Each structure stands twice: as C-alpha cells, then as structure tokens.
Amino acid sequence: MANDAVAGNALRVAPAQPGATDDPVRGVLAAFTxxxxxxxxxxxxxxxxxxxxxxxxxxxxxxxxxxxxxxxxxxxxxRVRPTFAYWGWRGVVGGAEPLPTVxxxxxxxxxxxxxxxxxxxxxxxxxxxxxxxxxxxxxxxxxxxxxxxxxxxxxxxxxxxxxxxxxxxxxxxxxxxATVAPARLFEVRRCYDQMRIETVAGQYLDVLGENDPANWSVDRALRVARYKTASYTVQRPLLFGACLAGVAADAPLIAAYTRYGLAVGEAFQLCDDLLGVYGDPATTGKPAGDDLRTGKPTALLMLARQLATPGQRRALERAGRVTGARDVARLAELVADTGAVSRVERMISDRVSEALTALDTASIDETARTALTGLATAATMRRA
CATH class of the missing domain: 1.10.8 (Helicase, Ruva Protein; domain 3)
Incomplete structure (x- = not known):
C-alpha cells in the first residue's frame, strides 16, 4: 500500500478543509461554550x-x-471534560441557573x-x-x-x-x-470519586496490556477505552453535571447520559488510536507511531492482528521492536492493509449513532441536545 493511501485513511478520520486551522471539536466548543x-x-x-x-x-x-x-x-x-459536565448540567437546568456557582x-x-x-x-x-x-x-x-x-x-x-x-x-x-448545598455536593463527590477510581482502573489495564500483550484481545482493549477514556472524558463528566443539577441516580436521564457517554467516550478513544498512528504531530502535539514503537495493544492493533493473514501477522509481531521512522511507516501501512483502519472507522460511526439514539430518548434542554449532538460527531472527527 502506498504512503498516500495510508494518509487517506487518516484523513477519513478527520477530513482537513482548505485553510482550516481548528479541528471540529474546537469549532463546536467555540460555537456553544x-x-x-x-x-x-x-x-x-x-x-x-x-x-x-x-x-x-x-x-x-x-x-x-x-x-x-x-x-x-x-x-x-x-476543556472537553468541563464541557461535557457543563452540558450534563445545562441539559437539566436550562439557561436559568447562574454559571459561576458551579x-x-x-x-x-x-x-x-x-x-x-x-x-x-x-x-x-x-x-x-x-x-x-x-x-x-x-x-x-x-x-x-x-x-x-x-x-x-x-x-x-x-x-x-x-x-x-x-x-x-x-x-x-x-x-x-462550588456553591452547592452540602447534601448535593456530597452526592457530586461520590460521582467524582467513582470517576477517579475508574480512571485508575483503566490506566492500570493500559499498563498491563503493554506488559502482557499475548493475553490481550480486542475486547480487553475496548475495556481499557471504556475505563481509561470513556468514563472520565464523557460519561462521568455528564453524570457529574447532572448530579450538580440535583438529578437522582435512578432518574431516566442518568441512563440516557450513561449510554451516550460510553458510546462517545469509546469512539473518542478509537479516534485517538487512529491519530496515534496516522495523525500529524504538528496538529496532535504528540509523535506519530508511538503506539507501534511500544506495541501498545490498542483496539486498532488488536484488530489488525485478528484480521491479518499469517504473513501479515508475522510482520505485525515487530510492533514494539521498531524505532526508525521508516519501519514505523511500514507497520502503519501494514495495519491499514489488514482492514483494521476501516473496521475501526465503522466502530466509531456505530458508536456515534448509538450515542445519538440515546440522546433522542432524553428529556433535556434543547440547546443542550443540539450541543451534545454536535459534540458526539466532532469529538470523533478530529485531527488532534
């Protein structure tokens, strides 16, 4: 596969527009927050x-x-996490409550x-x-x-x-x-503590995967995405915002936010997996190919190994043992050749659809619904 074909896969994740300087997430944030x-x-x-x-x-x-x-x-x-927390809160209170208190x-x-x-x-x-x-x-x-x-x-x-x-x-x-009644702040703190615990759990699984790749799988890679990224990036911040607004833990809105947050959060991490291999360092602010250099068992790499032919699988075993830019580029081409990039792109699209379906079931402020709809797409169609 030619290098420009690999670049094309990356651009399908975050299509660049002529003269564009901001990624879609930043654009949505600027418009709404x-x-x-x-x-x-x-x-x-x-x-x-x-x-x-x-x-x-x-x-x-x-x-x-x-x-x-x-x-x-x-x-x-x-400021993605404060943004999702804000819209979780705003979805409940509408535009009537003063922002400085929270x-x-x-x-x-x-x-x-x-x-x-x-x-x-x-x-x-x-x-x-x-x-x-x-x-x-x-x-x-x-x-x-x-x-x-x-x-x-x-x-x-x-x-x-x-x-x-x-x-x-x-x-x-x-x-x-935060200027919130003590009893409510206590409930907020419980949500916040759960977010921190899940973040540590996801981080440990991430470290474990790098050191025990032989026992890793696509399912475990997605579990890392769920706890390392989805929980504290989207799901828990949304619930945190709802809790600040006084929503009970068993309210229907909590179920809708949970479903939306897990779907968008997992899609966010899957997009990160693609950017980690195919992103432009000048835009992402991080080196490209680090996951291939370390052999990090992301969903992308696990899928590549699952879909690979025997010959491709043998070549993929080099992940974690390469250092040169040229070798990393060849591995990136190989991952795309297996069909893993296209599969991850479909997984991202499916999760965005799942999130929007969940949002349709929620009874929330319409401005918040519009913002969360935009964020679900923007958070997964980005270059950084």
Missing part, C-alpha cells in the same frame, strides 16, 4: 495563582515547582485531567504533549541545565509524579469551592 471555556480558564488562573503564591512561601524552589504544575494545567487543551466544579475536572496526563506521559515515556516537552522531560532538562547531581531522567519522573499528585489535590480543593 465560549462563556464556559473563558469561565473555566479564569477560574483556574485565579485559583492557581493563589496556590502558587502559597507554596512559594514554603521555599523559593517550591514556587518554581508549583509554577510547573500550573503551566501543565494552563498549557492549552480543549464553575469551580467544572474547572476541577481540568485539574483531574492534568493529573492523569502527567502520570500517563511518565508511564508511556512520551516526549511531547500539546506540542511541548512533557513534564518529566522538561524537569529532566532543568536538572541538566542546573548541574544537579544524580540521574536527570529519574529526577524528571519523580518531579512529574509529584506534579500529578499536586494537581489531584488541587482538584479536590477547587471542587469544594
């Missing part, structure tokens, strides 16, 4: 400024460390997300995130520049673990700033 995104960013900036100042009082070096954590939070990102809760999800990203980058030994050096790589570079004793890589990983831990504590602290 401009006030929310600004509110979340302003809330985070004010909260983090005070936290950095407080830690600087302990020691000047702590100020620099806290600033690293702050910069990891504020370094771009689409902004700290939505912003807390971005701190939780940063915790997960920073730790994930350490576990995956990733070099870049959002087009910048990952936290552990940046800390290692500072170690070298300062002439510290010891191993720079080890120092960088230790600092990144602490950055992630700090963001997790900050998320708890900011969540408590």
């Amino acid at each position: 401009k006030e929310l995104i600004k509110g979340v960013d302003d809330t985070l900036a004010a909260f983090l400024a005070a936290e950095v100042d407080s830690l600087t009082e302990i020691d000047a070096a702590m100020g620099g460390f806290a600033a690293t954590a702050r910069d990891s939070v504020l370094a771009g990102g689409k 902004l700290p809760a939505f912003a807390a999800l971005e701190l939780l997300h940063t915790f997960a990203l920073v730790h994930d980058d350490v576990m995956d030994a990733s070099d870049t995130r959002r087009g910048r050096p990952t936290a552990h790589r940046a800390a290692a570079a500072r170690h070298v520049a300062a002439g510290y004793a010891g191993d720079p890589a080890r120092f960088g990983e230790a600092v990144a673990v602490l950055v992630g831990d700090l963001c997790l504590v900050w998320a708890d602290r900011l969540l408590s700033h």
Whole structure:
C-alpha cells in the first residue's frame, strides 16, 4: 500500500478543509461554550495563582515547582471534560441557573485531567504533549541545565509524579469551592470519586496490556477505552453535571447520559488510536507511531492482528521492536492493509449513532441536545 493511501485513511478520520486551522471539536466548543471555556480558564488562573503564591512561601524552589504544575494545567487543551459536565448540567437546568456557582466544579475536572496526563506521559515515556516537552522531560532538562547531581531522567519522573499528585489535590480543593448545598455536593463527590477510581482502573489495564500483550484481545482493549477514556472524558463528566443539577441516580436521564457517554467516550478513544498512528504531530502535539514503537495493544492493533493473514501477522509481531521512522511507516501501512483502519472507522460511526439514539430518548434542554449532538460527531472527527 502506498504512503498516500495510508494518509487517506487518516484523513477519513478527520477530513482537513482548505485553510482550516481548528479541528471540529474546537469549532463546536467555540460555537456553544465560549462563556464556559473563558469561565473555566479564569477560574483556574485565579485559583492557581493563589496556590502558587502559597507554596512559594514554603521555599523559593517550591514556587518554581508549583509554577510547573500550573503551566501543565494552563498549557492549552480543549476543556472537553468541563464541557461535557457543563452540558450534563445545562441539559437539566436550562439557561436559568447562574454559571459561576458551579464553575469551580467544572474547572476541577481540568485539574483531574492534568493529573492523569502527567502520570500517563511518565508511564508511556512520551516526549511531547500539546506540542511541548512533557513534564518529566522538561524537569529532566532543568536538572541538566542546573548541574544537579544524580540521574536527570529519574529526577524528571519523580518531579512529574509529584506534579500529578499536586494537581489531584488541587482538584479536590477547587471542587469544594462550588456553591452547592452540602447534601448535593456530597452526592457530586461520590460521582467524582467513582470517576477517579475508574480512571485508575483503566490506566492500570493500559499498563498491563503493554506488559502482557499475548493475553490481550480486542475486547480487553475496548475495556481499557471504556475505563481509561470513556468514563472520565464523557460519561462521568455528564453524570457529574447532572448530579450538580440535583438529578437522582435512578432518574431516566442518568441512563440516557450513561449510554451516550460510553458510546462517545469509546469512539473518542478509537479516534485517538487512529491519530496515534496516522495523525500529524504538528496538529496532535504528540509523535506519530508511538503506539507501534511500544506495541501498545490498542483496539486498532488488536484488530489488525485478528484480521491479518499469517504473513501479515508475522510482520505485525515487530510492533514494539521498531524505532526508525521508516519501519514505523511500514507497520502503519501494514495495519491499514489488514482492514483494521476501516473496521475501526465503522466502530466509531456505530458508536456515534448509538450515542445519538440515546440522546433522542432524553428529556433535556434543547440547546443542550443540539450541543451534545454536535459534540458526539466532532469529538470523533478530529485531527488532534
């Protein structure tokens, strides 16, 4: 298969438009949640400024460390999780409730997300995130520049673990700033805790899969997608928003949000699997082909092995043992040749349809329905 054919598969996931600079997710967010995104960013900036100042009082070096954590939070990102939480809330309350009362809760999800990203980058030994050096790589570079004793890589990983831990504590602290009745905040916290537990479960399964690929399967790869991505990216944020609005756990809306959230969240991860192999690093902010270099048992790679001919399967065994760009490109072509890319694209499409069907059953604010419909498609037709 020619290289341009592989590129064509990637573009089918996120078709580029002439002169386009923003991906579809960002476009939908800009259309529907401009006030929310600004509110979340302003809330985070004010909260983090005070936290950095407080830690600087302990020691000047702590100020620099806290600033690293702050910069990891504020370094771009689409604010996807606060957005789904917002529409989960807005679907219930409509346009009548004031946004500032719940902004700290939505912003807390971005701190939780940063915790997960920073730790994930350490576990995956990733070099870049959002087009910048990952936290552990940046800390290692500072170690070298300062002439510290010891191993720079080890120092960088230790600092990144602490950055992630700090963001997790900050998320708890900011969540408590929401102006919500104590009894309701208690229920919100239960939803939030379940989200965190499922995130850790998904991350562990992700690590296990990389170290036990012989016992992995498409079903287990999808289970990772369900808990590592779907739960804390879409499903739980939606339920978190509904809980902030006071919806009971057994309400019909919870079932509709759960069904929608799992479908969109899994599709989101399947799209990530494709971008991890065929995405443009200049757009994704991450190197292309890392999953093939490490042999990460994503649904895409598991399907490729399942669909491959005996000869193709033998060639696919090289995944996890290649380093050069040319070898990675050949493996990417091979994965596409098996039909796995087309199969994943159909899985994404099926899940979007499932999500929209679930949304049709929900009794929610019509503006929220329109936004969630757009997000279901945009979150899975993207270039980053």
